[in-house]
Amino acid sequence: MTWILHIDGDSFFASVEMSLNPALKGRAVVTGHERGIATAMSKEAKALGIHRGMPVYQIKKLYPQAIIVRSDYHNYSIFAHRMYNIVRRYAGKVEEYSIDECFARVEDIETAWKVKSDLQKELGMTFSLGLGPTKVIAKVASKWNKPDGFTVIEPDKLEGFLRDMQIGQIWGIGPQTAHHLQRLNIKTALDFIQRSEDWIRGNLGKRELELWHELRGTPVYHVHTSHDDLPGSIQHTRTFNPPTTDKKILFSELSKNVEGACAKARADKLLARKVYYFLKTQEFRYHRFEMALPEPLQTPNEILNLIKETLGEVHKAGVVYRATGVALNDLIPEAYEQKSLFQEGSACPPGPAGGVKNEKKREIFKTIDRLERKYGAHSIILGSSMRALTKKGERVGFHKRFNLPFMGEVV
DNA sequence: TCTGGGGTCCTAGGACCC
DNA sequence: TCTGGGGTCCTAGGACCC
Known part of the structure; x- marks a missing residue:
């Protein structure tokens, strides 16, 4: 019989921290320091009564023995890929479902045991495995007995x-x-x-x-290998404190989100054909706007111009906003982009406006990406994003944060 | 749980066409 | 023109997940 195997890392983030730093073993470890609330915690921390979403100040007060660390998504992602690769030794089809979970198809129960044993030996943490005839049942199974579980549902x-x-x-x-x-x-x-x-x-x-x-045991969902499809969208959102009615600040926040999303698009070699942005009110309502781009883009300038032109309609005077977000939609790979046949020097009329100009702009941003890798994130930001930077909850002005040349105000 | 960030997919209803 | 039925495409927004 072919089984679906679901694998779930136990307290994954906290376990990675412990695996990398053995001094933490057996301690109440909590991640999420940077957010001010608990994101993940070791079983020792759970035993104390610490739960997801608990404020850090409260944990410190009630459980001084707890060790609260910053989340390090880079490391978690490395462990996730190690996990997928170990599973691939035994299974042809592995679905990288999330940073701490995957699905696989296996032929027998012994194979699933080997996967579990390799994972735990090599990653220095425990996993809960569930085996069933369908994905949903495999999920039920892995959840049935945690941590360190192995549940088969025939x-x-x-x-x-x-x-x-x-x-x-x-x-x-x-x-x-x-x-x-x-x-x-x-x-x-x-x-x-x-x-x-x-x-x-x-x-x-x-x-x-x-x-x-x-x-009921009839498969509807398939295990799909993750490489076969592109992401449908890239998003960047951020909640800020205090909330604001100020359109300038909101634009600056959007600007930062656009920069972040575009950087990701460039890193993934993708171009967006649509952009969507929203302002989120204090009441958790969304004021949104979506627009098609004149051509596929992965650089912020034109997008910011479009936002600037439309923000007046989206922003309602007097409404208090707590967050903004940007999504790049309708993504296509760079490789698919049609090279304009009618560029400079051709007798034929040019294609979509600015083909050559955009090529240059893209080069500039690729250079920025390289500098950022060298000097660290946010060493270079757009002038329009300046207002969004906060320090101890305050919006800091221009000069305080100004360590490298900025790219100029978006016009 | 008075609520962070990054995603996916579905549905109802409008616009437009024949 | 006061008016049927059906298809397709798009959008807003909801629900869910990790």
């Missing part, structure tokens, strides 16, 4: 597992859907799969029908 043992599983615990069923299902008298996963297919079709949506099949 198709004919399904009911026993699903009987004790609250509907809201199922992967893909969030608070809204859970509430809706409870009102229809579906409390557990077993209640759910015992409804007829017709009933599901008549009363629920596509997502729920898929989950219904998966939970």
